[in-house]
Each structure stands twice: as C-alpha cells, then as structure tokens.
Amino acid sequence: MALRTSPEVGGMGHSIKRKEDPRFIRGKGTYVDDVQLPGMLYLDIVRSPHAHAKITKIDTAKAMAVPGVLAVITGQDLAKYNLHWMPTLMSDTQMVLPVEKVMYQAQEVAAVLATSRYAAADGAAAVEVQYDPLPVVVDPRKALEPGAPVLRTDKKDKKDNHIWHWEWGDRSATDRAFGEAAVTVKEDIYLPRIHVASIETCGCVAHFDKIDGKLTVWMTTQAPHAIRTVFALVAGHVGLAEHKIRIISPDIGGGFGGKVPVYPGYVIAVAASVLTGKPVKWIEDRMENLQADSFARDYHISAELAANKDGTLTALRIKTLADHGYTDAAANPSKFPAGLFHVCTGSYDLKAAHVEVDGAYTNKPPGGIAYRCSFRVTEAVHTIERMVDLMAHQLGIDPAEFRMKNFVKPEQFPYKSALGWEYDSGNYGGALKKAMDMIGYADLRREQAEKRKRGQLMGIGISSFTEIVGAGPSKHFDILGLKMFDSCEIRVHPTGKAIARFGTKSQGQGHETTYAQILAEELGIPAQDIQVEEGDTDTAPYGLGTYASRSTPVAGAAAAVAARKVRDKARKIAAHLLEVAEDDLVWEPGKFSVKGAPGKSKTIQDIAFAAYTNHPQGMEAGLEAVSYYDPPNLTYPFGSYICVVDVDSGTGEVKVRRFVAIDDCGNIINPMIVQGQVHGGLTMGLAPALFEEISYDEIGNIRGGSFIDYLLPTAVETPKWETGHTVTPSPHHPLGAKGVGESATVGAPAAIANAVVDALWHLGVRHIDIPITPAKVWKLLREKGVTE
Amino acid sequence: MQVRLSINGEQREADVEPRLLLVHMLRDVLRLTGTHIGCDTTHCGACTILMDGRPVKSCTMFAVQARGKQLMTVEGLEQNGKLHPLQEGFMAEHGLQCGYCTPGMLMTSYAFLERHPSPSEDEIRWAISGNLCRCTGYVNIVKAVQHAAAKISQGGA
Numbered sequence A: 001m002a003l004r005t006s007p008e009v010g011g012m013g014h015s016i017k018r019k020e021d022p023r024f025i026r027g028k029g030t031y032v033d034d035v036q037l038p039g040m041l042y043l044d045i046v047r048s049p050h051a052h053a054k055i056t057k058i059d060t061a062k063a064m065a066v067p068g069v070l071a072v073i074t075g076q077d078l079a080k081y082n083l084h085w086m087p088t089l090m091s092d093t094q095m096v097l098p099v100e101k102v103m104y105q106a107q108e109v110a111a112v113l114a115t116s117r118y119a120a121a122d123g124a125a126a127v128e129v130q131y132d133p134l135p136v137v138v139d140p141r142k143a144l145e146p147g148a149p150v151l152r153t154d155k156k157d158k159k160d161n162h163i164w165h166w167e168w169g170d171r172s173a174t175d176r177a178f179g180e181a182a183v184t185v186k187e188d189i190y191l192p193r194i195h196v197a198s199i200e201t202c203g204c205v206a207h208f209d210k211i212d213g214k215l216t217v218w219m220t221t222q223a224p225h226a227i228r229t230v231f232a233l234v235a236g237h238v239g240l241a242e243h244k245i246r247i248i249s250p251d252i253g254g255g256f257g258g259k260v261p262v263y264p265g266y267v268i269a270v271a272a273s274v275l276t277g278k279p280v281k282w283i284e285d286r287m288e289n290l291q292a293d294s295f296a297r298d299y300h301i302s303a304e305l306a307a308n309k310d311g312t313l314t315a316l317r318i319k320t321l322a323d324h325g326y327t328d329a330a331a332n333p334s335k336f337p338a339g340l341f342h343v344c345t346g347s348y349d350l351k352a353a354h355v356e357v358d359g360a361y362t363n364k365p366p367g368g369i370a371y372r373c374s375f376r377v378t379e380a381v382h383t384i385e386r387m388v389d390l391m392a393h394q395l396g397i398d399p400a401e402f403r404m405k406n407f408v409k410p411e412q413f414p415y416k417s418a419l420g421w422e423y424d425s426g427n428y429g430g431a432l433k434k435a436m437d438m439i440g441y442a443d444l445r446r447e448q449a450e451k452r453k454r455g456q457l458m459g460i461g462i463s464s465f466t467e468i469v470g471a472g473p474s475k476h477f478d479i480l481g482l483k484m485f486d487s488c489e490i491r492v493h494p495t496g497k498a499i500a501r502f503g504t505k506s507q508g509q510g511h512e513t514t515y516a517q518i519l520a521e522e523l524g525i526p527a528q529d530i531q532v533e534e535g536d537t538d539t540a541p542y543g544l545g546t547y548a549s550r551s552t553p554v555a556g557a558a559a560a561v562a563a564r565k566v567r568d569k570a571r572k573i574a575a576h577l578l579e580v581a582e583d584d585l586v587w588e589p590g591k592f593s594v595k596g597a598p599g600k601s602k603t604i605q606d607i608a609f610a611a612y613t614n615h616p617q618g619m620e621a622g623l624e625a626v627s628y629y630d631p632p633n634l635t636y637p638f639g640s641y642i643c644v645v646d647v648d649s650g651t652g653e654v655k656v657r658r659f660v661a662i663d664d665c666g667n668i669i670n671p672m673i674v675q676g677q678v679h680g681g682l683t684m685g686l687a688p689a690l691f692e693e694i695s696y697d698e699i700g701n702i703r704g705g706s707f708i709d710y711l712l713p714t715a716v717e718t719p720k721w722e723t724g725h726t727v728t729p730s731p732h733h734p735l736g737a738k739g740v741g742e743s744a745t746v747g748a749p750a751a752i753a754n755a756v757v758d759a760l761w762h763l764g765v766r767h768i769d770i771p772i773t774p775a776k777v778w779k780l781l782r783e784k785g786v787t788e
Numbered sequence B: 001m002q003v004r005l006s007i008n009g010e011q012r013e014a015d016v017e018p019r020l021l022l023v024h025m026l027r028d029v030l031r032l033t034g035t036h037i038g039c040d041t042t043h044c045g046a047c048t049i050l051m052d053g054r055p056v057k058s059c060t061m062f063a064v065q066a067r068g069k070q071l072m073t074v075e076g077l078e079q080n081g082k083l084h085p086l087q088e089g090f091m092a093e094h095g096l097q098c099g100y101c102t103p104g105m106l107m108t109s110y111a112f113l114e115r116h117p118s119p120s121e122d123e124i125r126w127a128i129s130g131n132l133c134r135c136t137g138y139v140n141i142v143k144a145v146q147h148a149a150a151k152i153s154q155g156g157a
Helices: A075-079 A117-126 A171-180 A224-238 A264-276 A286-292 A377-395 A399-406 A428-439 A441-453 A511-523 A551-578 A604-613 A671-690 A743-763 A774-783 B022-029 B085-092 B102-115 B121-127 B139-153
Strands: A041-047 A053-059 A069-074 A085-087 A093-095 A108-114 A128-133 A162-169 A183-194 A203-209 A214-219 A245-248 A280-283 A295-307 A313-323 A352-360 A367-369 A457-466 A486-492 A498-502 A530-534 A585-588 A591-594 A597-603 A624-629 A638-647 A654-664 A722-725 B002-007 B010-015 B048-051 B054-057 B070-072
Touching: A041 A117, A041 A264, A041 A286, A053 A108, A069 A075, A069 A117, A069 A264, A108 A117, A108 A264, A162 A171, A171 A295, A171 A313, A171 A352, A183 A377, A183 A671, A203 A264, A214 A224, A214 A264, A224 A245, A224 A264, A264 A280, A295 A377, A313 A377, A377 A399, A377 A457, A377 A743, A399 A428, A399 A457, A428 A441, A428 A457, A428 A638, A428 A654, A428 A722, A441 A457, A457 A743, A486 A511, A486 A551, A486 A604, A498 A511, A498 A551, A511 A530, A511 A551, A551 A585, A551 A591, A551 A597, A551 A604, A551 A624, A597 A604, A638 A743, A654 A671, A654 A743, A671 A722, A671 A743, A671 B139, A743 A774, B048 B102, B054 B102, B085 B102, B085 B139, B102 B121, B102 B139, B121 B139
Parallel strands: A041 A280, A214 A245, A295 A367, A313 A352, A498 A530, A654 A722, B002 B070
Antiparallel strands: A041 A108, A053 A128, A069 A108, A085 A093, A162 A352, A183 A295, A203 A214, A203 A280, A295 A313, A457 A638, A486 A498, A486 A624, A585 A591, A591 A597, A638 A654, B002 B010, B048 B054, B048 B070
C-alpha cells in the first residue's frame, strides 16, 4: 500500500515508535498489582488438594486467630447472597466457592481476608478443611463410558458427563465423497491442554465506596465493558447497578485469552469489598494461575481426508471429543459450541466436509479459552495442515506442490467454504511461493536427500494456514446477547489535537500507537497529537474488548468510520470558511482544498478551531463523532510458514534450524508492530509444538503446575524468526486490514510438527502429537531401530 | 527488623518482617513498582534487580539479605533525564510489547553489557535466558541489546 501521509503525520504504513514505550522502559506502567489504596485489605485463597471430593468440614478457628486476619469466606457465606455459583459465557455454571464438593485440584475452597498479603497467606494456610474423596474422572473418553461417575450432581436430571453434541456440514455428501475417493488418510490428533501463562498473572483491586454506593474494580480483563454488564446482571440482586460499577483495565501484562473469563477470585474480592466497604486486593501467584485459571485446547481429534487419484482433495471428515473440565467455561462468543473449529477446511478447495464435536465433563479446571487464537482455530488449522501433509506424503507428492494444487485460487474469492464460511480475500499460492523463495526450498530438499543417505535426520515442514478473526458479525457472535461490535469515539479539540477512546483494551498490542495512526491516516492529524485511551468503562464507549485478533478488524474499522464522520462535518465547515460548495472541495490527509485552486485550502487544524469559534449558523459547535461498528464479515488473514528441523538421532532433540513466516494481514497499519506480533505469535506456536503441556495423573494431580515443569521457551530455544509479508486487502474492512496478532500462533505448530514427521517419514513415522518432546522422539527412534 | 540499603544511589530504610521478600519491600513498602513479579519460583526474571552490580531475582530473596547493599532497579536507569542506551534500544527496536518483563530484561542486560561490552547474538540469548518474555519472541530484545552495546561502545553512556 502506498503511503498517503508523511512520517510526521504517521498514518498507515509508518513504523512509528510506540507511544506506550516511554512509561514501560522506565518501569512506570501501572499494572493491577501496582494499585495501592489506603486501608486496602488482601485476599488469599484456600485451594483443594483433591480433584474430586466432598467437603465435610471447614474449620476457620485457627485462621481467625492469625494476627491480621479479618474474615474467612466460604461457599456457605456466599450462598446467603446466592453468589456461590456464577454463569459461564457458555451458559453453563461455575462455582465461586463450593458448598458441597470440589471438582478439580486447586479449586477455590475458601478465601481469607486480612490486613496484609502475608497475614492473608498465613490465614489461608491455617484454614482446616476435611474432605471425603470421590472417584476421579480425568480421561474424557472414560467420562463418557456408561457407568462413569456423574460429576455434575448439582444439575438435576444430569445422568452422564456429556455436555453437548454439535455437528456441522453435509454428512451425506461427505460420506459419499469418501465412498468415491481413490485415496483416504486417517489420523488421531491430540491437542493437549495448555496455558497462556502471560507473565503477569490475574488479579484485581475491588473498591466499594459505601457512601456513594459505587464499585470500582481495577482488573486484569481483556473486556472491561462486558465485565461491567456481567457484574450488573449477576449481582443486581445485592444492589449493584451498572451505573455504579466502574471497571478499569490498567496496563495488562499479556492476555492471550486468559484474561477474558471471570475467575472466582475476582468475584470474591468484589463481594469482600462490598461487605467491608474497604478496598480488597487479590493477586494470584503463578501456581494458582497455571493450575486454576482457564486452560486452552484439550481436543481429541479424529480426522479423515479424501482425494482423487490425481491428488485433488475432495472431502474432510472430523470427529472430536472436547474435554472441558468440570464446566464449559469456554470464552467463546460465537453461536457454535466448538467456536470456529469449522474453519477446518483451511486453505483448500474441498467440496464436502462434516464435523462432529462432543463436549465432556472431567475433574479438571474449567475452560476452553483461546491460547492466543480465535476460538478453536489452532485446533482446526493444526488438523487440516497435518492431514494435508499426511496425504501429500502418502501420495508421494511434494507437500508444497500438493498444497499449490489444492489451494483455493485467488479468483475464487470471496470463497464460500464447504462448511459455510465466506472467506473475504486471499492469495495462498503467492504467500507459499514467497516463503519457498525466501528459504530456498529446492536447495533444502536436495540437502535433505543427501543427509538422509548419510543417516542424518532433517525435515522440512510447511503450514499454509487460513485464519478467521474479527468477531464478529452479530448474526454469529454475541456475549450473553451483547452483539460483538466495537467502538471509537473521537473528539477533536479547538487547537487541532484530539482524544480518541475505544471499547477494546490492549495487553501489549500497541493500540495507543496503531489507533492513532488510523486516525492520522483518515484525518491528517499527526498521530503524536492524538491521545488514545481505553480500558475505563466510565469514559470509554461500550465495546466488547480485545481478544481473537478483533481490535483491528472491529475497533480499527470503528476508528475509520468515526474519523470519516468527523471529516464529513469538517467538509461542511471548510466549505463555509472557503465560501464554496462542499462538492467543490477535495480532501487529502490533513486539508480540504478548492478544486482547481489548490492554494485555497483549510487544514484540519484550521477547521477544528473554526468548529468552536466560527462554525456555520445552524450547525452545532464541536468536532466529534462516535462509531459502533458491527462488521459485515470476519477477516481471513493467512500465511505460509516453512520450518527446517534437525533431529538428533541419539537424544531425539528437535532443533528448529530455520523458520520463515510469510503473513498476509491485508493493509498494514504499523509494519514494526505487525512484525513484533508475528515474532511473538511464532514463539507461542513453538511453545506448544515442542514444550508446553498440562497433563494430569489418574487421580487428577496436575503435572505442569508451575514454571518448574511447564516450560516456556527462553531466548535460547527460540529460533531467529525470518518474516515477510504479502498484502491482500480485505474487501469489506474500511482500511482493507485484517487481524494479525494470532496468525503465527495458529500457523506455526503445524509447520514444526510437519517438519519433524518429514524428518522421520522414511522410518515409518506418520504422526507425532505435540508437544514433540525429546522423550517422544527418542522413543520413536528406538522403536524404529535408529537409536538404542 | 530494620533494613537500611541504597537504591538507585539513594539511602532508604524500613522496618520489615524478617520474612518479607525483597521484591515486596521494593514494591509495597518503598513503592518502586517498576520491578515486577511473574512466577515466585525464580524462573521468569520479571523481578530482576541489581545487587552490588550483579543481577538477582528479588522474588526469592528476603529484604534483610539486602541490608547494606547497593541496589539498582529499573527506576535507576535514567540519569538526569537521559535514558540509558538500553532503554533507547528497547524502544528503537520494538523490544517490548506488554512491558511486564521489560524491567527485568533491562536489568539483566545492563549487568551483562557491563561485563560483555561487545557480545555475539548467541551470548545475548544465553544472557537473557533467565528472563521470560511471552510477547516479543526475543528477536527484537536481542536487537535492542545489540543497539545498546553499539551505542555504549561509541561512548553513548
């Protein structure tokens, strides 16, 4: 896209430095744990050592004797106010504090309120809870067997652990295509439970002012307005009304989806503040964060892919078992129980597809949140990219050539997928070609063949993903009925500077910078002259928040639309000032000029001043606008990634030697920030591909509950990412832009897994579930007789 | 217990519980909130500060262990209104996103560059491997440290 503004104005396409950085590099950000109020109390939480147990007694006497402890809050206390259960975003129910039994290890059992962090922790350690252990169900397949212990005994008439069955697509056409197929491949793919593990954990400071009856909550939330409404709906019966609730989402130390849900700790802190009239702080520690906050994935997928004998793909059939823990608390605002999983036909022109998903309850923490991806898209992309690779290898066709042959072609857009999505734009072959050129694909294949002769294990893996982001069109998306629009409100001050507020909330994405650039592009006001604010529900316009790469597709579009409304009024004022008709004016970023007389012009700053001092008679003063943008469609970013791995035949260690990522997110607002998003996303793709997993033993003990055994990649394991892009604008977005924050997380794991399988294919290896740990590879190499 | 120490060149003093963690003294008692807490188990490095010039993770030290020591936190990097080259480097190279790990990264890098003024990329990666970042993928952090190293060697600080 050609630049339309100067570097000084800093509109779209300029890599301007971030407005957020001056405070962060000085340690002057304000994160929730930095909020300290006079008289503030601290909350600590007692957690269950059992995965499933009846609570027979909670003895608080010793805890109450700890100096500084003011109260121990139990489920019985909350039950008096009917606050011991809360709804989930999936219309299931979740305990705030239990009255009868606990459902997973590390579940909240009681909360201790004290005058200091340390006293609260001492108090929590002194609470004595007696449990009567119950049979534990960890495996979702066993959960659905007849005779399995029924976990949700709180639900009357619930006789099993099955949550829902959902299916989509044309079953008979798909079955028919499989019947006619020359070649089919089938694979079981498990995407394990993982955790976003943002470096800042979750927490809040709740402050109920008894005099004016107002509750203010500083909270690690990606969706402050939705939280305000949820609080008002859930706690209306105890006197909280929406105009008396203010949610402030301060600087957030990474979100990635983990800061969308309402966790019990928030609710208990709010209840404690309302009861005491004092500010109450709750900050979880890392183990609480990993063990009790919402997890991602945990999908047991069985996939089949069909092709003609010439290698044309025809159909996809998927059955999936979704382990939701003890409640379906997925942060999924779509109308589909499995989120956007049915984008699983990916970048390929399939004629038929059918997907079935069943949800199951187990004795694990609730969830089904995203891990830096739009509702189950990584699950979908990983499946199709693994299956396409499997088919290519099976047919003996190069995986790049095979993809090129089966891609949806540029002329097919807008493209209606077999599962009903309308892809807005794409050039999949262009991105793959660019990635192949950049990495030197043909040379790498030659090198691989030579190395294989010498017994060295080298693999090349491709992932040509299609993302689906920007939730979303209100026909498919809502949160408790709230449509998934987002918002921008602009006020241009008399001196030509501006403030803009949004319904989203950055957690590191750089909104203060990129939103200002969008407005600079549309109005010609320098980005440096535009103050961007979000995260305070008392001041920002209503919006649904930041997750699922929706900020640019939705709030970014709102910014453009609001700016164009401002420009419409500015045109009227300019016509008045220049004494010409509106139609006689031409706009270029920053000024209106008279057609044919470019010397006669008014800058946006002139016009802003006139809007308050010399506006036409009959026109209201001021220069401002607001937009609530309901997107007509989702955006479909895409890309092609190529990964080269070397596998140590002795230890099974996988080393990512090179990784080239070509992304296409349409028109780019700030190239520096987009590249940063891709770097981070790739690293969060590498992490579950090679390192991260939260698993449980047969009695529900968590494995991977601290950073000691839940391994986040460091700078040493992380390769030097090589990035590039192609630009295929979205036809329906006002700026031609698409989301980008999650593309790499979605696309990278399959490239890595495909590379490892490619390295071992000649040994008879067909699939390896992620994370591909040295132990897993070593075991395979031993089975194949490569190592002892 | 009385703890007297020097932070960023300033003498500070507080009466603390013997078990108070150093990071809590910095953040909650002295209100230097630039130093962050990310894991409690010495893995993430968000709490990294310098003690007598060496990087330490302040979440697994007691405040009393810092008695009489010279501490430096992120708040001490900027001198007389002039940013340290590392701070400039992180901003110039987009070495931060959410900013939460940044203070720890800056302090680790500061101590590293004092001892290794012209490091290789590999040396930088090993040096910051005790600090976790979930946003940047480290590429630009490495560039930020290189940026600072070049600037310092040209007499920028």
